[in-house]
Amino acid sequence: MSLRPTLDFLLYDWLHAESLAERERFADHSRETFDAVLDTCERIAREKYAPSNRIVDTQEPHFDGERVILPQATHDAHKAFVESGMLSAAQDYDIGGMQLPYTLSAAANSFFAMASVSIGSNMLTSGNANLLMVHGTEMQKEVFAKNEFAGRWSGTMCLSEPQAGSSLSDVATRAVPDGADFQDDPLGPRFRLTGNKMWISAGDHELTENIVHIVLAKIPDENGKLIPGTRGISLFIVPKRMVDTEGRLTGERNDVALAGLNHKLGWRGTTNTLLNFGEGKFPVGGKAGAVGYLVGQPGKGLFCMFHMMNEARIGVGTAATMLGMAGYHASLEYAKARPQGRPAGPAGKDSARPQVRIIEHADVRRMLLAQKAYCEGALALELYCARLVDEQKTGAAQAADDARLLLEVLTPIAKSWPSEWCLEANSLAIQIHGGYGYTRDFPVEQYWRDNRLNMIHEGTHGIQAADLLGRKVLMEDGRGLQLLAGRIAETMARAGKVPALAAHAAALGDALQRIGTATKKAWATGNPQEALANAVPYMQAFGHVVLAWIWLDVAHRALERDADKGQPATAGRVGATDFFFHYELPKIGAWLNVVESRDPTCAALPEEAF
Structure with a gap:
């Protein structure tokens, strides 16, 4: 199963990434050059990263007293990545870059994260150099940043x-x-x-x-x-x-x-x-x-460092997404091949009948559909954020400022939501494999272990939640939240005219209104301790509303292209949207109940009671 059709749809049919080539900075590019970059990265990930994923897991780095020793596979993969030019892909031509849109760079790097996230795509190196290009002196850019972009350092x-x-x-x-x-x-x-x-x-x-x-x-x-x-x-x-x-x-x-x-x-x-x-x-x-x-x-160190930290948070979200996607693809392949059990009902009691593949069982389909909804939805969110980066850097003044503020609001979600729910997707992938999933003979246990880090690094779940409720939704008098609500309303208006999506649009409207109410009630007393005591449930609900919006917009675009749902990919996107609205969005009620009431249960329990 290939990631490429999903990426192509999200990039070109949904985000219209080829239109970025109409902007002066990207004028040398076209759909053809974008595809060439994706082809190259997909090939390197397939040939140099994926075959080494188990090797780098079992041959841990070790220190011999003088040097840190890594397996040769890591050196080979790193060399191939540097030679691809992706470290400086979004940089100016005069420092060896490709002036590639960040949207395309993010999409291309997703292949490496999916093939072997622990070898990585040098996220910290590019982030470090990008920080210096903004805050460093000309000499610091020349000596340090350029050598990092070149892969020398x-x-x-x-x-x-x-x-x-x-x-x-x-x-x-x-x-x-x-x-x-x-x-x-x-x-x-x-x-x-x-x-x-x-x-x-x-x-x-x-x-x-x-x-x-x-x-x-x-x-x-x-x-x-x-x-x-x-x-x-x-x-x-x-x-x-x-x-x-x-x-x-x-x-x-x-x-x-x-x-x-x-x-x-x-x-x-x-x-x-x-x-x-x-x-x-x-x-x-x-x-x-x-x-x-x-x-x-x-x-002013933190001011400078946040340039790198925010970029890293989107990178962490993408890594979590692609690990979830790797598990989804592995468990889907397994479910299509593994015979086990018989259909429910009288006919299923006949042991003489052949077993069915497990994908024919409703509960396995539930787990597969959950993975699809989590991972493909998260990928769409990360690419949407990457598209906002391009808008901030190359769009007209008002559009660029709106993109900046939307990114402020969405960055905690882009980091936290995939790190929680694509980890859950990895857990479901293990479950689909049954006992085999708990062994090292299959890759899904490694995907879960690798992904468990993403809820922690670049700001834990609790920190992202406090940032969202304590700062991001309040900044500039709530204008970022209003901008996001406006974009969600635009999607609802379009989707509401499509019979297959009208009920979802209405449900999203109710959920959006509930987020607004919960935000006000959380801060009703003006006491940060009361407001932020349930910041994580607030972020979980907020993230689910954002992902519901993303899925509704994706499904609407899919139906525009294929109104009769004749293509399996369209049926899959609409099915994932149905799943998210039926099984996931209703969860926000429980989360927001404690936010709105400023429930003190967790904060008030005395330490000795634990």
Whole structure:
């Protein structure tokens, strides 16, 4: 079963991605060049990534005392990815990019995530370089970002610490000026960093000749004390190996040491590390302290870092989606081939009759349809967000501003919804395989293990929920929520005229109104503790309403192309829409009940009662 027909429909029939070639930035492109990129990435994913997915799961990275060792398959896949040019696909021609729309870049990278997410598509490297292209100096762009885009160097982001995971205000890594002589360094004001960073993906390896760490740290005040909260946080470039202004390695190792590799449930093809900065193991110029170059203004580190974090959140959502999709395709293939049992009813009691394939059982179809609704719906959402990125960057002024605000509201959903529901899809894929699904002889158990990370990294579920209800739906006097409601209303108006979709349009209208009511009631007292106590149920309901809208819009477009539902793909899209509205959307009532009443059950229970 191929992903390509689904991608083609979403890109060209639904999002009209080929129309982006009419814009000046993408004028050299066409449907033909877009398809060529998709063909190339699909081939690399099939030939270099998919065959190695089990290898990188079983041959975990290990440290031999000097180097981190990864299987050869990872090196081969990384080399093929770099040679494809996808690291800089969306960048300008003058730095070696293709000026490809982000929509197409996101679609093309989905092949790699589906084939082997733990080898990955270098999301952090491109995100790191993109951050520097926005907030870095010209020299930082030239030396660091361009070498990352070229695949010569790779990148990380170093936020969390052993004592401060998602609580970035408690970051304790220090950065002090490296003497007056280095404040005019061509690579940026030079500091010495000391501290520890935890959960650093791709924090050490030998895939590239250098690793560019983007590190959050605090600059002490004049009394040598760290400023509490987020005000004192600044951002630094800390290379693993020291470089000159021409991007050449000087031969000197920076004072960044691998303290250990984390041994993970899944996603084992990528190292996850604890790094020590400035412990003196690799003193630079005979002096302890990791050399770091300031990015942007002092105290503005989080502002800069959120550029990378928001991009990474959409990337995490896409990874979760494609792992779910991989499980769906595997369990669909299995269900079509596996004979087990007989139909319900008198005829099924005749043991002389041949067994039927399990796809003929209603409950197996329920599980398959749930996976399809979750995963294909999530893919549509991620591509819609990618299309908003292109609109923000190349659209007319008002359209670009609307896209910016819609992205603000949708980013927590784009990260959280697939990470919850495509994980559920992976669980259903195991269930369809029965006992075989719980063994390593079939791939679905690995998909579940790999996907379990996505609810955690780049901001946990609870953090995304607090961001959505505590900030995103309120920002700019709720204009983002109003914009989203307007787009949903447009879809409802069109779909309401189609008999097969009219009832769904009405149900979506009721659900949208309920979200508005719940938002107001959650904040009725103005007390953040009361409003946010049930932020996760709010986000779950909000996400389900967004996905119902996405499915209604997709189904409407499918029926426009194929009014008599003669094509199986159209019947599948309408069927997934029916499933979502009948089985999933009604769940929002239970979630929003506790939001509207500001139910105190969880927050009020005393600790000793647990």
